[in-house]
Amino acid sequence: MYLPSFKLEDKLAVITGATKGIGKAIALAYAESGADVVLISRTRHSLEALKEEIEVSGRKAYIICEDVKDYTAIISQLDKQIGQRKIDVWVNNAGINIRSEALEVTEEEMDQIIGVNMKSSFFLAQAAAKRMKKHNQGKIINISSVGGHVALRTGVVYAMTKSALIQMTKNLAMEWGKYGINVNAIGPWYFPTALTEELLKDEDYVADILARTPLKRIGKLEELAGTAVFLASDASNYITGQTLFVDGGMTIYGF
Numbered sequence: 001m002y003l004p005s006f007k008l009e010d011k012l013a014v015i016t017g018a019t020k021g022i023g024k025a026i027a028l029a030y031a032e033s034g035a036d037v038v039l040i041s042r043t044r045h046s047l048e049a050l051k052e053e054i055e056v057s058g059r060k061a062y063i064i065c066e067d068v069k070d071y072t073a074i075i076s077q078l079d080k081q082i083g084q085r086k087i088d089v090w091v092n093n094a095g096i097n098i099r100s101e102a103l104e105v106t107e108e109e110m111d112q113i114i115g116v117n118m119k120s121s122f123f124l125a126q127a128a129a130k131r132m133k134k135h136n137q138g139k140i141i142n143i144s145s146v147g148g149h150v151a152l153r154t155g156v157v158y159a160m161t162k163s164a165l166i167q168m169t170k171n172l173a174m175e176w177g178k179y180g181i182n183v184n185a186i187g188p189w190y191f192p193t194a195l196t197e198e199l200l201k202d203e204d205y206v207a208d209i210l211a212r213t214p215l216k217r218i219g220k221l222e223e224l225a226g227t228a229v230f231l232a233s234d235a236s237n238y239i240t241g242q243t244l245f246v247d248g249g250m251t252i253y254g255f
């Protein structure tokens with residue numbers, strides 16, 4: 001056999017921030033690839049609608065309506081909903097941004113962004129790993145950003161948290177490799193979602209994005225979901241600690 005499977009047949013994948021944008025695209029792609037999913041976000045009607053959409057396709061979808069900052073509540077709901085079922089993939093996708101200039105950043109803004117993007121991602125990864133370790137197998141995928149690798153005009157605190165996810169990915173990959181757990185990250189450039197909707201309406205802003213993007217276009221959500229499927233599949237079993245920038249070439253653009 002020279003081609004491991006890119007499918008996710010009968011795996012169980014947990015996606016935080018699963019009801020919109022990148023998280024929803026990943027959840028749908030995982031279900032299409034054969035996985036059952038656990039969907040986590042704060043809006044129940046959105047969760048129920050996505051659960052219905054996925055279950056019509058024949059896969060099972062569990063829902064947890066919680067803020068990722070309440071990660072202990074998420075962990076206890078997981079145990080109630082899936083019992084001891086093996087979690088094969090955990091995607092830390094939920095993330096927020098408050099785009100303040102550095103001179104204007106408030107402590108409250110910093111605590112909010114760090115709480116969602118960094119602290120919750122760590123403790124949810126820790127909870128996932130405690131379950132995965134029992135099976136000597138698992139894949140953790142952290143959704144970072146090109147903003148964690150290069151300086152963007154979209155907020156220093158957001159950048160700090162996204163950079164932290166890249167380093168967290170390396171450290172956890174190093175510590176948990178012996179348990180058969182792969183830990184990787186995805187670093188998106190701009191994709192059309194609610195988070196970026198207002199920015200992408202501004203023609204001048206989009207022109208600035210494209211000027212720095214060798215492929216000269218904004219990404220398509222399915223192109224990012226494909227990377228998430230690859231990192232969840234057996235085809236990536238020897239990849240760990242890496243950040244794959246899905247960025248149209250932006251992070252390699254010099255001059």
Ligand SMILES: NC(=O)C1=CN([C@@H]2O[C@H](COP(=O)(O)OP(=O)(O)OC[C@H]3O[C@@H](n4cnc5c(N)ncnc54)[C@H](OP(=O)(O)O)[C@@H]3O)[C@@H](O)[C@H]2O)C=CC1
Pocket residue numbers: 016017018019020021022023040041042043046066067068069093094095096116143144145146187188189190191192193194195196
């Ligand atoms: N779009 C882009 O261009 C880029 C995005 N990213 C990253 O990708 C990830 C997803 O972004 P994107 O899809 O654009 O974001 P969206 O704002 O479009 O969607 C965010 C999703 O997360 C949920 N969510 C938000 N806050 C919380 C919370 N505290 N607890 C639980 N769920 C939450 C939302 O549902 P609800 O509000 O109902 O809870 C929604 O389902 C983020 O980590 C972001 O930083 C990185 C680079 C570029």
Ligand SMILES: C[C@H](O)[C@@H]1OC(=O)[C@H](O)[C@@H]1O
Pocket residue numbers: 096097099145146147152154158188189190195196
């Ligand atoms: C590419 C960035 O991550 C992008 O910039 C923003 O302002 C949004 O918050 C996106 O995450």
